Amino acid sequence: MAERGVRLTYETSRQWCLNFGQTYTNELKRRRVGLGDKRHLDEVFLTINGKRSYVWLAVDQHGNVLDILVQGRRDKQAAKKFFRKLLKRLQYVPRVIITDKLTSYAAARKEIMPHVEHRQHKGLNNRAENSHQSTRQRERTMRRFT
Template structure:
């Protein structure tokens, strides 16, 4: 449960330690980090298989978190519904990095009809070199035009969590956290509704799915 809370809400390691201590468990920072490394990939795999089919329009962007004081690039893609397709933390923002991310995105065999990117030339170069994506329409938008709004909105929960945890010290731990954070964000991403009952049913279904995937991963 502490892992779920830390990916659902902007909790720091101190917050999670306090929650566990209230339940009679004394856990260190290092142990919390190791849990993330050991169990996040299993939870990510179980959750990914349960997600609905991806949309046909993909939006890509890169954020710039600091890992252990070193600047990295967090590559992210979402569909037109705001669901996170994949994230990948890399040290570079060049064509090879873009190709690595496209390979990761295409791992499930889905191919979009349209890809929106910013004006980063590496994205266009990687698209031209991909045989699978040759027939996909590519639209480059100016960042200030806000046409990539779905991806901009998707970045926000990640940056809130990064600020709360005061950054990350390890690339491996950060990648595991970002992947599971994306899956949990998708799980709790309901359709917009002003009917409280519908929202509560969606949340209950999300918690049920989380418990099932945790047991499967264990």
Template sequence: YFYLRYTMSYRDLEEIMAERGVQVDHATLNRWVVKYSSMIAASAQSKKRPTLSSWRMDETYLRVRGKWMYLYRAVDKAGNTLDFMLSERRNRPAATRFFAKALSSNGIPNKIAIDKSGANAAAIREVNRILKRFGCPAKVQTIRSKFFNNMIEQDHRFIKRRVRHMCGFKSFESASAALDGIEVANMIRKQQFSSDTTSGFRMFAEIAG
């Protein structure tokens, strides 16, 4: 949790823990993040408070193995994190996969605000076709608004600030896992979970448990 939440390296955390009498290698910490972060993120989706039906969706970018990759993200109109997905490509199939993932964990929204991306608009049309095929009367409204989407662009900053201090991702798997964990830490910061604890670390442990 401390690695995912704060701007510190694995070696920093190794040293901090050693000062408290806990001996753990920085490589072990890395393996823990890769192994457990995605499972904790899945648990977080089932434990978070209900979200609103007006969404803002956007993607940001980061380097993995020296190549640009894309982090799809969505928040509701109150700024609560809905879902996230790292993708090697920024196109209609990737956007469709992301929307399917977000709908499965958050239900069907009334509307989604996006930027001018044609791929995202095409993905929402595809989602509406799928919903109609399954007899769902609901239709997701698309809003193209820079003003509405400014909220999620601001929300990207927490993720980008944490990633900026990392030494770089060596694989898609490690990048995806670390981003899953960072997103959960961000959700805890936003108080998206019902709990008596005020400690972010304890909340993370409750989600993991």
């Protein structure tokens, strides 16, 4: 616009983004490469306001974060809630679920998704473990979330 002699203010740019930004976002999401059929699931504990909370995270095989859930417990009911939320949002069942060796995953999978292959191994779940790095770095910087 500057080459053509048109002067724009920051407010004009902001209004343009508000009007057309969502349209561009929707189009980019539509063109995005399809999500993989593998899910890497993991949980990590954080201290928020002095209370221990667990962040449940689902990542696909390409490293895209699919869903995040913060809960105060790490048991079978929490895993079932996370599975239901993940299935509701994605609207299809994955082929493989890769987790660490937390037994809550296996118990919840048997009830929610009995036909899905479940791989439990410490080394296979690195994709989800790496997604926690930004959260851990922010927690270290802030000296715990408050």
